Amino acid sequence: MATSATAPGPVRAAGLAAEEAAGRLRRVGPNVLPSSRPPAIWRLLARQLTHFFALLLWAAAVLAVIAGMPELGVAIAVVVLVNGVFAFVQEYRADRAADRLRDLMPAAATVRRDGHRLTVAAADLVPDDLVLLEAGDRISADLAVVEAHAIAVDESMLTGESVPRRVTVDERLFAGTYLVEGAASAIVVATGQQTRLAGIAELTRGATRPPSPLAVRLNRVVKVVAAVAVAVGAVFLGTAMLLGAEPIVAFLLAIGVTVALVPEGLLPTVTLSLAWGARRMAGRNALVRRLDSVETLGSVTFICTDKTGTLTRNEMSAVEVWTALGAATVRGVGYQPTGQIDTPAANRDAVADLAYAAVRASSGRLSRRDGQWQPHGDPMEVALHVLALRAGVDVSARERWEPATAIYPFDSRRLRYATVVADTLYVKGAPEAVLSRCPAPPPDAAAVARRMAGRGLRVLAVATRRGPGLGAGPERDERELELLGLVGLADPPRPDVGQAVTVCRTAGIRLAIVTGDHAGTAGAIAEQVGLLGPDRIVVEGRDLPADDAALADLLEHDGVVVARARPEDKLRITRALQARGHVVAMTGDGVNDAPALRQADIGIAMGASGSDVAREAADLVLLDDHFATIVTAVELGRATFTNIRRFLTYHLTDNVAELAPFLAWALTGGAFPLAIGVLQILALDIGTDILPALALGAEPPNARTLAGRARTGQLIDGAVLRRVFGILGPAEVLASLGAFTAVLLAGGWRWAASPDAGLLAAASGAAFTAIVLGQLANAFACRSAVRPAWRIDPRRNPLLLGAVAVELVLLGVFLTVPPLPGLLDGDLPTALGWLLAATAVPTVLLSDAAAKRARRADARP
Ligand SMILES: Nc1ncnc2c1ncn2[C@@H]1O[C@H](COP(=O)(O)OP(=O)(O)OP(=O)(O)O)[C@@H](O)[C@H]1O
Numbered sequence: 081m082a083t084s085a086t087a088p089g090p091v092r093a094a095g096l097a098a099e100e101a102a103g104r105l106r107r108v109g110p111n112v113l114p115s116s117r118p119p120a121i122w123r124l125l126a127r128q129l130t131h132f133f134a135l136l137l138w139a140a141a142v143l144a145v146i147a148g149m150p151e152l153g154v155a156i157a158v159v160v161l162v163n164g165v166f167a168f169v170q171e172y173r174a175d176r177a178a179d180r181l182r183d184l185m186p187a188a189a190t191v192r193r194d195g196h197r198l199t200v201a202a203a204d205l206v207p208d209d210l211v212l213l214e215a216g217d218r219i220s221a222d223l224a225v226v227e228a229h230a231i232a233v234d235e236s237m238l239t240g241e242s243v244p245r246r247v248t249v250d251e252r253l254f255a256g257t258y259l260v261e262g263a264a265s266a267i268v269v270a271t272g273q274q275t276r277l278a279g280i281a282e283l284t285r286g287a288t289r290p291p292s293p294l295a296v297r298l299n300r301v302v303k304v305v306a307a308v309a310v311a312v313g314a315v316f317l318g319t320a321m322l323l324g325a326e327p328i329v330a331f332l333l334a335i336g337v338t339v340a341l342v343p344e345g346l347l348p349t350v351t352l353s354l355a356w357g358a359r360r361m362a363g364r365n366a367l368v369r370r371l372d373s374v375e376t377l378g379s380v381t382f383i384c385t386d387k388t389g390t391l392t393r394n395e396m397s398a399v400e401v402w403t404a405l406g407a408a409t410v411r412g413v414g415y416q417p418t419g420q421i422d423t424p425a426a427n428r429d430a431v432a433d434l435a436y437a438a439v440r441a442s443s444g445r446l447s448r449r450d451g452q453w454q455p456h457g458d459p460m461e462v463a464l465h466v467l468a469l470r471a472g473v474d475v476s477a478r479e480r481w482e483p484a485t486a487i488y489p490f491d492s493r494r495l496r497y498a499t500v501v502a503d504t505l506y507v508k509g510a511p512e513a514v515l516s517r518c519p520a521p522p523p524d525a526a527a528v529a530r531r532m533a534g535r536g537l538r539v540l541a542v543a544t545r546r547g548p549g550l551g552a553g554p555e556r557d558e559r560e561l562e563l564l565g566l567v568g569l570a571d572p573p574r575p576d577v578g579q580a581v582t583v584c585r586t587a588g589i590r591l592a593i594v595t596g597d598h599a600g601t602a603g604a605i606a607e608q609v610g611l612l613g614p615d616r617i618v619v620e621g622r623d624l625p626a627d628d629a630a631l632a633d634l635l636e637h638d639g640v641v642v643a644r645a646r647p648e649d650k651l652r653i654t655r656a657l658q659a660r661g662h663v664v665a666m667t668g669d670g671v672n673d674a675p676a677l678r679q680a681d682i683g684i685a686m687g688a689s690g691s692d693v694a695r696e697a698a699d700l701v702l703l704d705d706h707f708a709t710i711v712t713a714v715e716l717g718r719a720t721f722t723n724i725r726r727f728l729t730y731h732l733t734d735n736v737a738e739l740a741p742f743l744a745w746a747l748t749g750g751a752f753p754l755a756i757g758v759l760q761i762l763a764l765d766i767g768t769d770i771l772p773a774l775a776l777g778a779e780p781p782n783a784r785t786l787a788g789r790a791r792t793g794q795l796i797d798g799a800v801l802r803r804v805f806g807i808l809g810p811a812e813v814l815a816s817l818g819a820f821t822a823v824l825l826a827g828g829w830r831w832a833a834s835p836d837a838g839l840l841a842a843a844s845g846a847a848f849t850a851i852v853l854g855q856l857a858n859a860f861a862c863r864s865a866v867r868p869a870w871r872i873d874p875r876r877n878p879l880l881l882g883a884v885a886v887e888l889v890l891l892g893v894f895l896t897v898p899p900l901p902g903l904l905d906g907d908l909p910t911a912l913g914w915l916l917a918a919t920a921v922p923t924v925l926l927s928d929a930a931a932k933r934a935r936r937a938d939a940r941p
Pocket residue numbers: 385386387388389458461490492495496497508509510511538539540594595596597598669
């Protein structure tokens with residue numbers, strides 16, 4: 081490994097003065113890329129009005145006007161316009177929601193200013209700032225390297241080259257790339273528009289995103305329904321011609337029917353409902369990076385979580401120290417450097433030496449600013465600094481006299497971190513990774529480490545080596561070590577993890593801990609939070625079964641702990657579970673976790689800790705790093721998925737009710753009059769139906785959301801189709817055609833006769849009213865797939881109450897406000913018509929409840 085270091089000059093080492101930085105920021109402006117201006121609104125709208133389908137409809141509208149049916153022409157035009165505007169508004173809002181999500185997680189950078197290490201917003205970087213980088217960091221400006229410790233950068237986003245490039249002092253690092261190995265400090269040479277990335281961003285702007293898998297699936301649904309609509313149109317055309325209608329009139333009516341039945345509004349409604357889901361998740365600290373992850377989250381069946389920070393608080397404190405001279409107990413509060421170390425006097429110096437060595441082999445520090453102690457970097461390393469201060473070691477002073485000459489940063493292969501200071505090497509790391517490099521470790525060291533881990537402590541071994549010739553790289557230097565002792569760090573479990581684990585178990589979601597930590601530590605924490613399964617399986621990464629099927633078998637025992645897992649183990653585990661049909665959520669925070677995060681159905685990274693590389697590869701970022709937040713996100717994902725099914729069920733039922741009159745008319749060869757016309761269908765589709773469908777998309781999660789297994793995959797499955805075509809649709813058809821026929825018969829109509837226009841309009845008004853009222857009842861029925869509508873508290877979805885109120889007002893308008901009744905061919909129903917139309921409500925509610933009851937009875941053993 082190439083290692084080079086030149087100590088930065090005295091001015092550079094302290095970084096810019098804060099005042100100077102602020103002045104420069106005012107002069108050169110913030111370090112942001114020119115924002116990619118969204119395309120003009122009129123352009124987006126125009127796109128919705130001119131796609132292939134819309135153009136066909138425009139042509140049909142013109143034809144209709146020419147053929148002397150202006151009301152049909154206008155109606156078709158209204159459909160195109162309303163659908164276009166509707167799709168535009170929803171897409172626009174969903175895009176906005178996605179933008180806001182991005183803004184929630186601003187990029188940060190670590191700099192040195194006035195000699196202090198600070199975290200600043202990447203946008204505040206200015207030329208000549210001294211930036212401190214560690215493996216996993218995103219590079220936020222163009223930089224010149226002044227100090228390099230075995231660094232490599234991933235420049236694939238700029239050059240397409242996927243092999244990381246080794247970089248040494250004086251070379252350039254470019255904004256938008258990632259440091260994937262080592263540690264470095266570098267000076268900012270260009271920010272914002274001046275960076276190389278800005279030039280490239282200019283080129284790629286306007287590139288279109290590929291459609292998401294969900295969009296592809298939904299498009300399929302829309303296509304199937306559209307095909308049905310076209311078929312119905314064709315049957316209609318044939319029948320009309322057989323009955324002697326003029327071909328052009330028949331043709332246009334057929335187009336009208338087809339238009340009416342195609343659910344163009346479906347896709348945007350789904351998108352909006354995903355955006356709602358994403359917004360709710362963001363409100364609960366779960367940030368999805370793509371909208372369709374909302375839906376995938378709902379179908380997660382297996383969660384692999386790590387430990388530190390997710391199950392535990394990531395508030396480490398060194399509580400035990402062991403040296404060859406004896407044990408020590410550390411007492412103190414949080415990061416307060418005051419505290420006490422209980423140990424025999426003879427051991428004090430050994431403990432102090434160990435603590436100093438541990439801090440030197442770290443980069444995390446505690447520093448004092450404005451009278452406050454503040455942690456910087458890895459909380460575990462900060463805890464070691466606290467330990468050193470409690471042992472009475474003035475680390476900062478000694479560090480100033482003894483600067484590091486080489487650093488071998490921690491990586492998940494070596495499991496060690498080492499620093500060379502002149503003729504001394506300081507090392508800390510996982511006990512087995514350090515003890516194996518000590519020729520003569522104290523005989524009981526390994527046993528002590530195991531005992532500490534068994535109590536749930538994270539254990540580090542600290543060692544040193546003295547002598548000339550150091551600085552030749554970790555492989556050469558990290559040998560013949562002399563063990564200084566062990567440190568046990570406590571990191572208490574988060575309080576509400578236990579509950580979240582229980583929720584997962586009721587939701588049929590399997591769990592596993594996949595951690596880089598020691599088996600003893602991980603097993604103890606798993607036990608404490610109730611995650612360890614009844615079989616108490618704790619296995620190390622290297623002992624995992626070589627065969628993927630056997631690996632999946634092992635993990636299917638719920639609550640398995642995989643300790644000392646390497647990044648490649650995470651990738652294998654993900655693949656093996658996916659091959660079993662699991663939808664896998666996998667957490668990761670390190671640079672090397674990126675492949676596993678990409679492979680997982682839901683890759684989860686941490687917003688508070690963890691690397692930028694992992695966040696970039698993830699689908700979900702936990703702002704609070706908390707395991708319970710994963711469970712919340714899954715719950716909201718399921719709720720969103722259920723809502724999409726709810727309004728699909730609602731919408732398709734309406735289509736059945738709209739189709740039936742045409743089928744009845746066509747199948748009887750016109751002997752049974754057409755109960756509703758094309759314009760009435762349009763009034764239903766783009767009038768009364770829209771708001772309740774949207775309101776169903778906002779149904780809040782309920783107690784049942786997380787009870788039982790996830791329903792994966794299909795939005796429209798057998799259950800939805802049975803409900804639509806077997807229960808809800810027929811109930812509405814029965815009520816509407818029943819009302820229609822009864823009004824006709826009461827008005828003196830006989831089979832195969834043409835009813836007079838007034839009677840037909842009154843009967844048609846009754847049929848129309850029945851469908852609207854049936855849909856009203858249907859909206860409440862669709863709120864649950866298992867409970868009768870009247871068992872669900874209506875106040876839980878006030879939007880729906882508002883939506884049905886509007887629906888009723890619209891019904892009144894369509895029936896009474898001229899010229900609408902004349903245009904729609906539907907008059908105010910007669911008293912009998914009203915009465916029968918009103919039966920749609922109990923018909924829909926009761927048949928739905930009966931079906932739900934029957935299904936429940938079936939489900940019982
Ligand atoms: N900064 C460090 N310096 C030295 N050793 C470390 C450091 N961080 C971790 N280790 C050692 O490496 C082991 C693995 O750590 P790593 O951070 O890879 O685990 P992880 O998978 O992130 O753990 P978790 O699941 O707890 O988040 C630890 O148990 C510890 O012994």
